[in-house]
Amino acid sequence: MGKADEIIKSMAFHNQVLPEDIPKIDLYIDQVIQLFETSFAESKRYPDEKILTKTMINNYAKGKLFYPVQNKKYSRNHIMLISLIYQMKSALSINDVKQVLHGINEKAAQKELDLEQFYSSYLNLQQGNAEIFEAGLKRQSEEAAEQVAGADESEELERVLLIASLVHTSNLYRRAAEKLVDEMAKGADTNG
Structure with a gap:
Protein backbone atom coordinates (compact mmCIF):
# COMPACT_ATOMS: atom_id res chain seq x y z
CA MET A 1 0.00 0.00 0.00
CA GLY A 2 2.93 2.33 0.67
CA LYS A 3 4.00 2.24 -2.99
CA ALA A 4 0.54 3.28 -4.14
CA ASP A 5 0.50 6.19 -1.69
CA GLU A 6 3.92 7.33 -2.95
CA ILE A 7 2.72 7.24 -6.55
CA ILE A 8 -0.50 9.10 -5.72
CA LYS A 9 1.41 11.83 -3.84
CA SER A 10 3.75 12.34 -6.78
CA MET A 11 0.96 12.65 -9.35
CA ALA A 12 -0.55 16.05 -10.07
CA PHE A 13 -4.24 15.19 -10.39
CA HIS A 14 -5.23 18.82 -9.93
CA ASN A 15 -3.26 20.03 -12.97
CA GLN A 16 -5.74 21.28 -15.52
CA VAL A 17 -6.62 24.38 -17.46
CA LEU A 18 -9.53 25.64 -15.40
CA PRO A 19 -12.11 28.01 -16.91
CA GLU A 20 -11.18 30.67 -14.35
CA ASP A 21 -7.52 30.42 -15.47
CA ILE A 22 -8.41 31.30 -19.06
CA PRO A 23 -8.27 35.05 -19.71
CA LYS A 24 -11.45 36.72 -20.92
CA ILE A 25 -9.54 38.06 -23.93
CA ASP A 26 -8.36 36.11 -26.96
CA LEU A 27 -4.76 34.90 -26.84
CA TYR A 28 -1.97 34.56 -29.36
CA ILE A 29 -0.41 31.13 -29.81
CA ASP A 30 2.59 31.89 -27.55
CA GLN A 31 0.21 32.92 -24.76
CA VAL A 32 -1.79 29.70 -25.19
CA ILE A 33 1.42 27.66 -24.93
CA GLN A 34 2.45 29.56 -21.79
CA LEU A 35 -0.97 28.94 -20.20
CA PHE A 36 -0.61 25.19 -20.79
CA GLU A 37 3.00 25.12 -19.61
CA THR A 38 1.96 26.85 -16.38
CA SER A 39 -1.14 24.72 -15.84
CA PHE A 40 0.55 21.37 -16.46
CA ALA A 41 4.04 22.12 -15.10
CA GLU A 42 3.75 19.66 -12.20
CA SER A 43 2.58 16.80 -14.40
CA LYS A 44 5.64 16.75 -16.65
CA ARG A 45 7.60 13.52 -16.57
CA TYR A 46 10.83 15.31 -17.48
CA PRO A 47 11.70 18.97 -16.81
CA ASP A 48 12.41 19.73 -20.49
CA GLU A 49 9.22 18.04 -21.73
CA LYS A 50 6.97 20.30 -23.82
CA ILE A 51 3.28 20.23 -22.99
CA LEU A 52 2.21 22.02 -26.14
CA THR A 53 4.10 23.48 -29.09
CA LYS A 54 3.25 25.79 -32.00
CA THR A 55 3.60 22.82 -34.32
CA MET A 56 1.08 20.80 -32.31
CA ILE A 57 -1.47 23.61 -32.28
CA ASN A 58 -0.94 24.31 -35.99
CA ASN A 59 -1.39 20.60 -36.77
CA TYR A 60 -4.62 20.53 -34.74
CA ALA A 61 -5.84 23.56 -36.70
CA LYS A 62 -4.84 22.07 -40.08
CA GLY A 63 -6.47 18.78 -39.09
CA LYS A 64 -9.66 20.69 -38.17
CA LEU A 65 -9.65 19.39 -34.60
CA PHE A 66 -11.08 22.76 -33.59
CA TYR A 67 -12.96 25.39 -35.55
CA PRO A 68 -10.92 28.17 -37.24
CA VAL A 69 -9.35 30.94 -35.16
CA GLN A 70 -9.93 34.62 -35.91
CA ASN A 71 -6.99 36.99 -36.54
CA LYS A 72 -4.47 34.43 -35.22
CA LYS A 73 -6.07 34.66 -31.78
CA TYR A 74 -7.49 31.80 -29.74
CA SER A 75 -10.74 32.29 -27.86
CA ARG A 76 -11.64 30.77 -24.49
CA ASN A 77 -13.54 28.07 -26.42
CA HIS A 78 -10.44 27.26 -28.49
CA ILE A 79 -8.40 26.89 -25.31
CA MET A 80 -10.95 24.52 -23.78
CA LEU A 81 -11.01 22.47 -27.01
CA ILE A 82 -7.20 22.36 -27.09
CA SER A 83 -7.26 21.14 -23.49
CA LEU A 84 -9.66 18.34 -24.44
CA ILE A 85 -7.43 17.43 -27.40
CA TYR A 86 -4.37 17.43 -25.14
CA GLN A 87 -6.06 15.01 -22.74
CA MET A 88 -7.49 12.70 -25.40
CA LYS A 89 -4.45 12.44 -27.68
CA SER A 90 -2.51 10.40 -25.13
CA ALA A 91 -5.00 7.54 -25.49
CA LEU A 92 -6.70 8.04 -28.86
CA SER A 93 -5.45 8.60 -32.38
CA ILE A 94 -5.75 12.13 -33.75
CA ASN A 95 -8.44 10.87 -36.16
CA ASP A 96 -10.41 9.46 -33.22
CA VAL A 97 -10.06 12.74 -31.31
CA LYS A 98 -11.32 14.59 -34.39
CA GLN A 99 -14.30 12.22 -34.64
CA VAL A 100 -15.14 12.67 -30.95
CA LEU A 101 -14.94 16.46 -31.02
CA HIS A 102 -16.54 17.01 -34.44
CA GLY A 103 -20.07 17.69 -33.17
CA ILE A 104 -18.83 19.71 -30.20
CA ASN A 105 -16.75 21.88 -32.57
CA GLU A 106 -19.69 22.52 -34.87
CA LYS A 107 -22.02 23.43 -32.01
CA ALA A 108 -19.40 25.65 -30.34
CA ALA A 109 -18.62 27.44 -33.63
CA GLN A 110 -22.33 28.11 -34.18
CA LYS A 111 -22.74 29.18 -30.53
CA GLU A 112 -25.27 26.36 -30.05
CA LEU A 113 -23.33 24.95 -27.09
CA ASP A 114 -22.14 26.53 -23.88
CA LEU A 115 -18.67 25.06 -24.15
CA GLU A 116 -17.63 26.35 -20.74
CA GLN A 117 -20.50 24.43 -19.10
CA PHE A 118 -19.58 21.29 -21.06
CA TYR A 119 -15.90 21.70 -20.16
CA SER A 120 -16.77 22.19 -16.48
CA SER A 121 -18.77 18.94 -16.61
CA VAL A 160 6.83 -5.36 -12.50
CA LEU A 161 3.45 -6.96 -11.73
CA LEU A 162 2.00 -3.60 -10.73
CA ILE A 163 3.32 -1.93 -13.89
CA ALA A 164 1.91 -4.74 -16.06
CA SER A 165 -1.43 -4.53 -14.24
CA LEU A 166 -1.63 -0.75 -14.68
CA VAL A 167 -0.77 -1.01 -18.37
CA HIS A 168 -3.45 -3.66 -18.80
CA THR A 169 -6.01 -1.48 -17.03
CA SER A 170 -5.01 1.47 -19.22
CA ASN A 171 -5.45 -0.69 -22.34
CA LEU A 172 -8.92 -1.77 -21.20
CA TYR A 173 -10.02 1.85 -20.76
CA ARG A 174 -8.46 2.88 -24.09
CA ARG A 175 -10.22 0.01 -25.90
CA ALA A 176 -13.53 0.95 -24.29
CA ALA A 177 -13.04 4.55 -25.48
CA GLU A 178 -12.18 3.30 -28.98
CA LYS A 179 -15.38 1.21 -29.05
CA LEU A 180 -17.38 4.33 -28.21
CA VAL A 181 -15.57 6.27 -30.95
CA ASP A 182 -16.39 3.49 -33.42
CA GLU A 183 -20.06 3.67 -32.40
CA MET A 184 -19.99 7.44 -32.98
CA ALA A 185 -18.51 6.88 -36.43
CA LYS A 186 -21.17 4.29 -37.30
CA GLY A 187 -23.88 6.66 -36.09
CA ALA A 188 -22.44 9.47 -38.23
CA ASP A 189 -22.33 7.16 -41.27
CA THR A 190 -25.96 6.16 -40.89
CA ASN A 191 -27.11 9.73 -40.19
CA GLY A 192 -25.05 11.32 -42.96
Missing part, protein backbone atom coordinates in the same frame (compact mmCIF):
# COMPACT_ATOMS: atom_id res chain seq x y z
CA TYR A 122 -15.68 17.23 -18.03
CA LEU A 123 -13.53 18.63 -15.20
CA ASN A 124 -16.07 17.36 -12.63
CA LEU A 125 -15.89 13.88 -14.15
CA GLN A 126 -12.11 14.12 -14.10
CA GLN A 127 -12.16 14.81 -10.35
CA GLY A 128 -14.26 11.68 -9.77
CA ASN A 129 -11.91 9.70 -12.01
CA ALA A 130 -8.97 10.68 -9.81
CA GLU A 131 -10.75 9.26 -6.76
CA ILE A 132 -11.59 6.03 -8.60
CA PHE A 133 -7.98 5.79 -9.79
CA GLU A 134 -6.58 6.19 -6.27
CA ALA A 135 -8.76 3.37 -4.93
CA GLY A 136 -7.93 1.13 -7.90
CA LEU A 137 -4.21 1.78 -7.66
CA LYS A 138 -4.18 0.90 -3.97
CA ARG A 139 -6.09 -2.33 -4.70
CA GLN A 140 -3.79 -3.28 -7.60
CA SER A 141 -0.73 -2.54 -5.48
CA GLU A 142 -2.00 -4.76 -2.67
CA GLU A 143 -2.83 -7.58 -5.10
CA ALA A 144 0.62 -7.40 -6.72
CA ALA A 145 2.24 -7.62 -3.28
CA GLU A 146 0.08 -10.63 -2.38
CA GLN A 147 1.04 -12.41 -5.61
CA VAL A 148 4.77 -12.30 -4.84
CA ALA A 149 4.69 -12.51 -1.04
CA GLY A 150 7.66 -14.55 0.21
CA ALA A 151 9.38 -14.76 -3.18
CA ASP A 152 13.02 -13.82 -3.67
CA GLU A 153 13.41 -10.30 -5.03
CA SER A 154 9.73 -9.74 -4.27
CA GLU A 155 10.04 -5.94 -4.44
CA GLU A 156 11.18 -6.02 -8.07
CA LEU A 157 8.60 -8.68 -8.98
CA GLU A 158 5.87 -6.69 -7.23
CA ARG A 159 6.83 -3.55 -9.14
Whole structure:
Protein backbone atom coordinates (compact mmCIF):
# COMPACT_ATOMS: atom_id res chain seq x y z
CA MET A 1 0.00 0.00 0.00
CA GLY A 2 2.93 2.33 0.67
CA LYS A 3 4.00 2.24 -2.99
CA ALA A 4 0.54 3.28 -4.14
CA ASP A 5 0.50 6.19 -1.69
CA GLU A 6 3.92 7.33 -2.95
CA ILE A 7 2.72 7.24 -6.55
CA ILE A 8 -0.50 9.10 -5.72
CA LYS A 9 1.41 11.83 -3.84
CA SER A 10 3.75 12.34 -6.78
CA MET A 11 0.96 12.65 -9.35
CA ALA A 12 -0.55 16.05 -10.07
CA PHE A 13 -4.24 15.19 -10.39
CA HIS A 14 -5.23 18.82 -9.93
CA ASN A 15 -3.26 20.03 -12.97
CA GLN A 16 -5.74 21.28 -15.52
CA VAL A 17 -6.62 24.38 -17.46
CA LEU A 18 -9.53 25.64 -15.40
CA PRO A 19 -12.11 28.01 -16.91
CA GLU A 20 -11.18 30.67 -14.35
CA ASP A 21 -7.52 30.42 -15.47
CA ILE A 22 -8.41 31.30 -19.06
CA PRO A 23 -8.27 35.05 -19.71
CA LYS A 24 -11.45 36.72 -20.92
CA ILE A 25 -9.54 38.06 -23.93
CA ASP A 26 -8.36 36.11 -26.96
CA LEU A 27 -4.76 34.90 -26.84
CA TYR A 28 -1.97 34.56 -29.36
CA ILE A 29 -0.41 31.13 -29.81
CA ASP A 30 2.59 31.89 -27.55
CA GLN A 31 0.21 32.92 -24.76
CA VAL A 32 -1.79 29.70 -25.19
CA ILE A 33 1.42 27.66 -24.93
CA GLN A 34 2.45 29.56 -21.79
CA LEU A 35 -0.97 28.94 -20.20
CA PHE A 36 -0.61 25.19 -20.79
CA GLU A 37 3.00 25.12 -19.61
CA THR A 38 1.96 26.85 -16.38
CA SER A 39 -1.14 24.72 -15.84
CA PHE A 40 0.55 21.37 -16.46
CA ALA A 41 4.04 22.12 -15.10
CA GLU A 42 3.75 19.66 -12.20
CA SER A 43 2.58 16.80 -14.40
CA LYS A 44 5.64 16.75 -16.65
CA ARG A 45 7.60 13.52 -16.57
CA TYR A 46 10.83 15.31 -17.48
CA PRO A 47 11.70 18.97 -16.81
CA ASP A 48 12.41 19.73 -20.49
CA GLU A 49 9.22 18.04 -21.73
CA LYS A 50 6.97 20.30 -23.82
CA ILE A 51 3.28 20.23 -22.99
CA LEU A 52 2.21 22.02 -26.14
CA THR A 53 4.10 23.48 -29.09
CA LYS A 54 3.25 25.79 -32.00
CA THR A 55 3.60 22.82 -34.32
CA MET A 56 1.08 20.80 -32.31
CA ILE A 57 -1.47 23.61 -32.28
CA ASN A 58 -0.94 24.31 -35.99
CA ASN A 59 -1.39 20.60 -36.77
CA TYR A 60 -4.62 20.53 -34.74
CA ALA A 61 -5.84 23.56 -36.70
CA LYS A 62 -4.84 22.07 -40.08
CA GLY A 63 -6.47 18.78 -39.09
CA LYS A 64 -9.66 20.69 -38.17
CA LEU A 65 -9.65 19.39 -34.60
CA PHE A 66 -11.08 22.76 -33.59
CA TYR A 67 -12.96 25.39 -35.55
CA PRO A 68 -10.92 28.17 -37.24
CA VAL A 69 -9.35 30.94 -35.16
CA GLN A 70 -9.93 34.62 -35.91
CA ASN A 71 -6.99 36.99 -36.54
CA LYS A 72 -4.47 34.43 -35.22
CA LYS A 73 -6.07 34.66 -31.78
CA TYR A 74 -7.49 31.80 -29.74
CA SER A 75 -10.74 32.29 -27.86
CA ARG A 76 -11.64 30.77 -24.49
CA ASN A 77 -13.54 28.07 -26.42
CA HIS A 78 -10.44 27.26 -28.49
CA ILE A 79 -8.40 26.89 -25.31
CA MET A 80 -10.95 24.52 -23.78
CA LEU A 81 -11.01 22.47 -27.01
CA ILE A 82 -7.20 22.36 -27.09
CA SER A 83 -7.26 21.14 -23.49
CA LEU A 84 -9.66 18.34 -24.44
CA ILE A 85 -7.43 17.43 -27.40
CA TYR A 86 -4.37 17.43 -25.14
CA GLN A 87 -6.06 15.01 -22.74
CA MET A 88 -7.49 12.70 -25.40
CA LYS A 89 -4.45 12.44 -27.68
CA SER A 90 -2.51 10.40 -25.13
CA ALA A 91 -5.00 7.54 -25.49
CA LEU A 92 -6.70 8.04 -28.86
CA SER A 93 -5.45 8.60 -32.38
CA ILE A 94 -5.75 12.13 -33.75
CA ASN A 95 -8.44 10.87 -36.16
CA ASP A 96 -10.41 9.46 -33.22
CA VAL A 97 -10.06 12.74 -31.31
CA LYS A 98 -11.32 14.59 -34.39
CA GLN A 99 -14.30 12.22 -34.64
CA VAL A 100 -15.14 12.67 -30.95
CA LEU A 101 -14.94 16.46 -31.02
CA HIS A 102 -16.54 17.01 -34.44
CA GLY A 103 -20.07 17.69 -33.17
CA ILE A 104 -18.83 19.71 -30.20
CA ASN A 105 -16.75 21.88 -32.57
CA GLU A 106 -19.69 22.52 -34.87
CA LYS A 107 -22.02 23.43 -32.01
CA ALA A 108 -19.40 25.65 -30.34
CA ALA A 109 -18.62 27.44 -33.63
CA GLN A 110 -22.33 28.11 -34.18
CA LYS A 111 -22.74 29.18 -30.53
CA GLU A 112 -25.27 26.36 -30.05
CA LEU A 113 -23.33 24.95 -27.09
CA ASP A 114 -22.14 26.53 -23.88
CA LEU A 115 -18.67 25.06 -24.15
CA GLU A 116 -17.63 26.35 -20.74
CA GLN A 117 -20.50 24.43 -19.10
CA PHE A 118 -19.58 21.29 -21.06
CA TYR A 119 -15.90 21.70 -20.16
CA SER A 120 -16.77 22.19 -16.48
CA SER A 121 -18.77 18.94 -16.61
CA TYR A 122 -15.68 17.23 -18.03
CA LEU A 123 -13.53 18.63 -15.20
CA ASN A 124 -16.07 17.36 -12.63
CA LEU A 125 -15.89 13.88 -14.15
CA GLN A 126 -12.11 14.12 -14.10
CA GLN A 127 -12.16 14.81 -10.35
CA GLY A 128 -14.26 11.68 -9.77
CA ASN A 129 -11.91 9.70 -12.01
CA ALA A 130 -8.97 10.68 -9.81
CA GLU A 131 -10.75 9.26 -6.76
CA ILE A 132 -11.59 6.03 -8.60
CA PHE A 133 -7.98 5.79 -9.79
CA GLU A 134 -6.58 6.19 -6.27
CA ALA A 135 -8.76 3.37 -4.93
CA GLY A 136 -7.93 1.13 -7.90
CA LEU A 137 -4.21 1.78 -7.66
CA LYS A 138 -4.18 0.90 -3.97
CA ARG A 139 -6.09 -2.33 -4.70
CA GLN A 140 -3.79 -3.28 -7.60
CA SER A 141 -0.73 -2.54 -5.48
CA GLU A 142 -2.00 -4.76 -2.67
CA GLU A 143 -2.83 -7.58 -5.10
CA ALA A 144 0.62 -7.40 -6.72
CA ALA A 145 2.24 -7.62 -3.28
CA GLU A 146 0.08 -10.63 -2.38
CA GLN A 147 1.04 -12.41 -5.61
CA VAL A 148 4.77 -12.30 -4.84
CA ALA A 149 4.69 -12.51 -1.04
CA GLY A 150 7.66 -14.55 0.21
CA ALA A 151 9.38 -14.76 -3.18
CA ASP A 152 13.02 -13.82 -3.67
CA GLU A 153 13.41 -10.30 -5.03
CA SER A 154 9.73 -9.74 -4.27
CA GLU A 155 10.04 -5.94 -4.44
CA GLU A 156 11.18 -6.02 -8.07
CA LEU A 157 8.60 -8.68 -8.98
CA GLU A 158 5.87 -6.69 -7.23
CA ARG A 159 6.83 -3.55 -9.14
CA VAL A 160 6.83 -5.36 -12.50
CA LEU A 161 3.45 -6.96 -11.73
CA LEU A 162 2.00 -3.60 -10.73
CA ILE A 163 3.32 -1.93 -13.89
CA ALA A 164 1.91 -4.74 -16.06
CA SER A 165 -1.43 -4.53 -14.24
CA LEU A 166 -1.63 -0.75 -14.68
CA VAL A 167 -0.77 -1.01 -18.37
CA HIS A 168 -3.45 -3.66 -18.80
CA THR A 169 -6.01 -1.48 -17.03
CA SER A 170 -5.01 1.47 -19.22
CA ASN A 171 -5.45 -0.69 -22.34
CA LEU A 172 -8.92 -1.77 -21.20
CA TYR A 173 -10.02 1.85 -20.76
CA ARG A 174 -8.46 2.88 -24.09
CA ARG A 175 -10.22 0.01 -25.90
CA ALA A 176 -13.53 0.95 -24.29
CA ALA A 177 -13.04 4.55 -25.48
CA GLU A 178 -12.18 3.30 -28.98
CA LYS A 179 -15.38 1.21 -29.05
CA LEU A 180 -17.38 4.33 -28.21
CA VAL A 181 -15.57 6.27 -30.95
CA ASP A 182 -16.39 3.49 -33.42
CA GLU A 183 -20.06 3.67 -32.40
CA MET A 184 -19.99 7.44 -32.98
CA ALA A 185 -18.51 6.88 -36.43
CA LYS A 186 -21.17 4.29 -37.30
CA GLY A 187 -23.88 6.66 -36.09
CA ALA A 188 -22.44 9.47 -38.23
CA ASP A 189 -22.33 7.16 -41.27
CA THR A 190 -25.96 6.16 -40.89
CA ASN A 191 -27.11 9.73 -40.19
CA GLY A 192 -25.05 11.32 -42.96
